[in-house]
Amino acid sequence: MAGEPQTRTNDKLAGIRQGDAVNLDTSTVPAPPQQPATGSRDKRLVAALLRWYRRHRRDLPWRETSNPYAIWVSEIMLQQTRVTAALPYYERFLTVFPDVCSLARAPEAKLLEVWSGLGYYRRARQMRQAARVVVDEHGGAFPDTFEALLALPGVGPYTAAAIASIAFGRPHAVLDGNVIRVMSRLVDEHEDVTRPQVKEALRAKAQSLGDAGAPRRFGEFNQALMELGATLCVPRNPRCLLCPLSGGCVAYKRGVQDSRPVKPLKGRTLELEMVVAVVRRGLNFLMRQRPPDAAVMPGFWELPERAAKKLDEDCLLDLGIKLGGELGRFRHAITFRSYRGRVYRAKLVGPLPPGYGWIAAGRLDEIPLTTVTRKALKAKLKGKAH
Ligand code: SF4
Numbered sequence: 001m002a003g004e005p006q007t008r009t010n011d012k013l014a015g016i017r018q019g020d021a022v023n024l025d026t027s028t029v030p031a032p033p034q035q036p037a038t039g040s041r042d043k044r045l046v047a048a049l050l051r052w053y054r055r056h057r058r059d060l061p062w063r064e065t066s067n068p069y070a071i072w073v074s075e076i077m078l079q080q081t082r083v084t085a086a087l088p089y090y091e092r093f094l095t096v097f098p099d100v101c102s103l104a105r106a107p108e109a110k111l112l113e114v115w116s117g118l119g120y121y122r123r124a125r126q127m128r129q130a131a132r133v134v135v136d137e138h139g140g141a142f143p144d145t146f147e148a149l150l151a152l153p154g155v156g157p158y159t160a161a162a163i164a165s166i167a168f169g170r171p172h173a174v175l176d177g178n179v180i181r182v183m184s185r186l187v188d189e190h191e192d193v194t195r196p197q198v199k200e201a202l203r204a205k206a207q208s209l210g211d212a213g214a215p216r217r218f219g220e221f222n223q224a225l226m227e228l229g230a231t232l233c234v235p236r237n238p239r240c241l242l243c244p245l246s247g248g249c250v251a252y253k254r255g256v257q258d259s260r261p262v263k264p265l266k267g268r269t270l271e272l273e274m275v276v277a278v279v280r281r282g283l284n285f286l287m288r289q290r291p292p293d294a295a296v297m298p299g300f301w302e303l304p305e306r307a308a309k310k311l312d313e314d315c316l317l318d319l320g321i322k323l324g325g326e327l328g329r330f331r332h333a334i335t336f337r338s339y340r341g342r343v344y345r346a347k348l349v350g351p352l353p354p355g356y357g358w359i360a361a362g363r364l365d366e367i368p369l370t371t372v373t374r375k376a377l378k379a380k381l382k383g384k385a386h
Pocket of ligand 1: 185234238250
């Protein structure tokens with residue numbers, strides 16, 4: 001459910017068993033065209049997520065209804081308080097204002113009294129305003145499309161997607177704090193998730209997962225992702241061993257889940273290590289092209305790289321790349337992050353990693369290279385620091 005604060009209680013963890021892990025493509029780094037279709041892998045991943053959700057979801061009153069009014073009330077309340085704190089407010093609100101008509105007629109004093117303790121009173125007033133629009137312009141029936149819901153006062157993309165999917169089964173992915181965290185780990189997004197492009201890339205990935213695996217059960221899919229973020233994929237020490245997505249989670253595979261999602265640190269620069277691998281086959285370099293929907297530098301070419309707070313010599317082994325001797329160093333900074341980059345000679349000890357291919361050295365002047373790759377190649381040529 002909605003924007004549930006990350007401090008939401010995990011009151012159903014007891015008894016959770018290890019989920020059915022399946023593999024997933026890595027995608028804010030989607031596979032390039034020559035890769036096999038990822039639809040069936042996404043389908044299996046979503047199926048595992050839904051199985052886990054049905055077994056382990058918390059019993060909450062708004063999960064027992066498809067009434068858009070009740071779902072809307074719960075979504076708004078959960079945007080400002082924890083599940084356990086919201087429960088009594090939710091029950092009382094629906095007792096006093098059982099439907100959209102009663103809310104539309106609510107006297108100001110009564111509305112504020114019932115809302116009292118939740119804070120953000122402007123939201124309560126906006127809800128009444130929206131209720132009046134539903135009564136006056138929609139005959140008291142909640143609109144059932146994302147666009148019409150979005151047009152209601154105080155209803156943003158998150159709330160519109162939640163109501164449209166949960167109450168009406170419309171295929172719209174929600175993106176709240178919990179989903180951002182899960183998706184950023186699933187695809188190992190190393191860019192700042194507060195940036196609009198990055199958020200949109202994560203939302204698009206959630207949308208494509210839902211489209212592939214739960215086109216007719218989007219509401220359940222959205223709730224499952226949010227529940228996973230609230231109970232297992234928590235901000236600190238995520239419980240990856242119990243997670244149904246662990247087999248497809250790129251951050252988990254790389255051991256960097258605690259460094260995701262990346263957020264700006266106020267007034268501080270985040271110091272990170274970065275490793276770039278130079279793998280050669282004759283005069284060719286192992287490289288990949290960033291996908292067209294990547295949040296940063298889409299379509300640019302890059303050497304294999306990894307960034308995290310701490311990296312060891314095995315940090316690229318998941319790609320079948322074994323690091324050898326150091327070739328050079330460089331610095332790279334972007335917004336609040338400062339990278340200490342090291343370039344290594346490396347060899348491929350496994351099959352060609354997904355999305356990678358061999359690029360002739362002579363083509364490096366013709367194709368667009370990411371800034372990091374340009375710096376790494378320069379550092380390699382210099383063969384020394386900075
Ligand atoms: S970080 Fe862990 S808990 Fe979160 S999605 Fe990945 S495997 Fe699951």
